[in-house]
Amino acid sequence: MRNILGANDDIAAQNRKVFAEHGVIVMNLMGSPGSGKTTLLEQTLARFADKIKIVVIEGDLFTAKDAERIEKSGVDVIQINTAGGCHLDAPMIQKVCASLDLDALDLIIVENVGNLVCPAEFDLGENFKAVVLSITEGDDKPLKYPLIFKESEAVLLNKVDLLPFTNFNLESARNDLTTLHPTIKIFETSCTTGAGLETWCAWLLKKLEAR
Amino acid sequence: MHEATLAENILDIALDAAEKNHATKILKIGLTLGEMTGVEVEALTLSFDVLKKDTPADCAELVVKRVPISAACNKCGKTFRLERYNFFCPECDGILILRSGRELLVEFVDCE
Numbered sequence: 181m182r183n184i185l186g187a188n189d190d191i192a193a194q195n196r197k198v199f200a201e202h203g204v205i206v207m208n209l210m211g212s213p214g215s216g217k218t219t220l221l222e223q224t225l226a227r228f229a230d231k232i233k234i235v236v237i238e239g240d241l242f243t244a245k246d247a248e249r250i251e252k253s254g255v256d257v258i259q260i261n262t263a264g265g266c267h268l269d270a271p272m273i274q275k276v277c278a279s280l281d282l283d284a285l286d287l288i289i290v291e292n293v294g295n296l297v298c299p300a301e302f303d304l305g306e307n308f309k310a311v312v313l314s315i316t317e318g319d320d321k322p323l324k325y326p327l328i329f330k331e332s333e334a335v336l337l338n339k340v341d342l343l344p345f346t347n348f349n350l351e352s353a354r355n356d357l358t359t360l361h362p363t364i365k366i367f368e369t370s371c372t373t374g375a376g377l378e379t380w381c382a383w384l385l386k387k388l389e390a391r
Numbered sequence: 392m393h394e395a396t397l398a399e400n401i402l403d404i405a406l407d408a409a410e411k412n413h414a415t416k417i418l419k420i421g422l423t424l425g426e427m428t429g430v431e432v433e434a435l436t437l438s439f440d441v442l443k444k445d446t447p448a449d450c451a452e453l454v455v456k457r458v459p460i461s462a463a464c465n466k467c468g469k470t471f472r473l474e475r476y477n478f479f480c481p482e483c484d485g486i487l488i489l490r491s492g493r494e495l496l497v498e499f500v501d502c503e
């Protein structure tokens with residue numbers, strides 16, 4: 181009997197060991213295309229950049245557009261193009277991390293390829309996963325794509341500024357998320373108004389202190 | 392989606408098993424797939440059928456067994472089969488911890 185993802189999982193375990201040895205925390209940030217992952221990162225980095233040393237790894241199908249946006253915030257960024265691949269995997273992360281001075285880092289944030297299915301299945305060796313679900317995607321997504329919400333330690337319900345213009349039911353989304361994953365941390369955020377971002381950043385900082 | 396990656400891995404595992412057994416032809420590959428994995432069996436089979444051409448798995452068939460989601464309570468210890476992703480214990484105020492449903496396994500490789 182063999183694990184179909186065994187090869188990936190073995191390298192993920194190696195990554196995890198290396199990250200722990202160097203005391204760097206790694207977050208795997210997932211979510212649909214357009215949910216606001218890159219915008220959230222820009223906002224998060226603006227609040228963090230002078231406090232902690234961060235590197236962002238940007239997973240993208242073909243372009244470097246997101247990486248260019250992150251670069252503007254003055255944070256080092258590494259681009260991985262998956263050339264159509266729908267997710268990042270552990271060997272990709274291992275390869276780019278080999279060129280990093282991990283001892284000098286506090287946090288690595290990986291923006292995964294926009295997709296609610298595949299990234300959830302591939303362990304990168306991260307300390308924890310977080311998923312961004314935007315209000316415009318609909319409140320039925322947690323039960324439609326349960327795995328990604330089950331795997332994530334935190335979910336950001338982003339674009340809450342758009343709540344008045346949609347039929348998104350916050351209470352029902354919160355309820356589905358909690359029954360699926362009773363310990364999940366739920367953040368309600370807006371990257372346009374800034375709502376909820378301080379709470380999110382405080383939680384992230386705590387994750388760093390706990391290491 | 393990622394079924395292509397899974398199909399590649401399955402083929403690698405099967406070819407490896409065949410080589411170890413000095414077999415030249417793979418007949419059947421048994422898979423165990425949990426209900427909580429995001430795998431579409433049809434897409435997986437399609438990918439596999441493309442990849443297997445001109446390999447010892449040319450005629451190999453995928454036989455899939457699905458594993459239902461089951462979870463055990465962290466308080467009363469009872470195990471439940473889940474239908475609707477409700478991870479609260481129906482019998483006490485405990486939380487259910489996933490026990491099965493995440494399997495992605497090659498169970499057997501039949502070759503000759």
Ligand SMILES: Nc1nc2c(ncn2[C@@H]2O[C@H](COP(=O)(O)OP(=O)(O)O)[C@@H](O)[C@H]2O)c(=O)[nH]1
Pocket residue numbers: 211212213214215216217218219220246294338339340341342369370371372373
């Ligand atoms: N109204 C609103 N728009 C947002 C918010 N967050 C991101 N956006 C917009 O959503 C679009 C997609 O954002 P982006 O960060 O590129 O999404 P990604 O594909 O997940 O990285 C952009 O036009 C953002 O300006 C938000 O909180 N509210």
Ligand SMILES: [Mg+2]
Pocket residue numbers: 217218219246291
């Ligand atoms: Mg992006």
Ligand SMILES: [Zn+2]
Pocket residue numbers: 464465466467468469480481482483484485486
């Ligand atoms: Zn119980």
